[in-house]
Amino acid sequence: MELYILLIFMIFAALVAIEVKDLLSSVIAMGAVGFSLCLAFLILKAPDLAITQLVVEILCLIILIRATTRKDIPLVVEGRWVFNTVSTAVFMAVFLFFAFHALKELPFFGQPLMSVVKKYLEEGMSKTGAVNLVAAVILDFRAYDTLGEVAVLFTSVVGIMAVLRRPGRNNLKEKNHER
Numbered sequence: 001m002e003l004y005i006l007l008i009f010m011i012f013a014a015l016v017a018i019e020v021k022d023l024l025s026s027v028i029a030m031g032a033v034g035f036s037l038c039l040a041f042l043i044l045k046a047p048d049l050a051i052t053q054l055v056v057e058i059l060c061l062i063i064l065i066r067a068t069t070r071k072d073i074p075l076v077v078e079g080r081w082v083f084n085t086v087s088t089a090v091f092m093a094v095f096l097f098f099a100f101h102a103l104k105e106l107p108f109f110g111q112p113l114m115s116v117v118k119k120y121l122e123e124g125m126s127k128t129g130a131v132n133l134v135a136a137v138i139l140d141f142r143a144y145d146t147l148g149e150v151a152v153l154f155t156s157v158v159g160i161m162a163v164l165r166r167p168g169r170n171n172l173k174e175k176n177h178e179r
Contacts, residue, residue, distance in 0.1 A: 002043055002098060002101055002102070003040060003043050003044070005098075006036050006039055006040050006043070006098060007040070009032075009036055009094070010032075010033050010036045010037065010040075013029045013030070013032040013033045013036065014029070014030075014033050016029040017029035017030045017033065023068040024065065024068045024069065027061065027064040027065055027068055028065075030061075030064075031057065031060075031061040031064075032091055034053065034056075034057035034060070034061070035054075035057060035095055036095075036098075037053055037057075038050045038053040038054045038057060039095070039098045039099060039102055041053055042099070042102035042103065042106075043098075043101075043102045043105070045105075045106075047106070048145070048149070049149075052149050052152055052153070055153070055156075056152060056153070056156045059156055059160060060156065060159070063159075063160055063164065120133075120136075120137050120141060121133070124136045124137060124141070127140075128140045128141075
């Protein structure tokens, strides 16, 4: 049931991001979609994907907010701070509600939930020949998943560098010659 509510909320937030007129509200609505996806991964018992989504979402949200606040600040200028405060409080309450329900469903530390985990713990060292069980699981049993997570993190770092880069020396020289 929680997953369906999250999906409806994600669709609603995506529509808000498309239809809203100012960039900052659109970025915040897309952030709500990303954080909801993080919670959906937790509900679906995929904490590794949830952590990756959370890291990427926070980085993207910070960069996009930084990029849009330079150009577009109509909500602060128009005096709609009450709406912003209330909508932020509502989002935080909904996020914390779903996070609480998702996190209480996780098993206690050290107790495997699925049979696959039991197999990893029992046969991981002997099948892979690795000294470290964590490395064996990450690099042997779940290599494609790890490769996907590394690709996501690498892509987010490249995107951050592209957004935050400073103009090169050639661009600065051209601007100075134009004056």
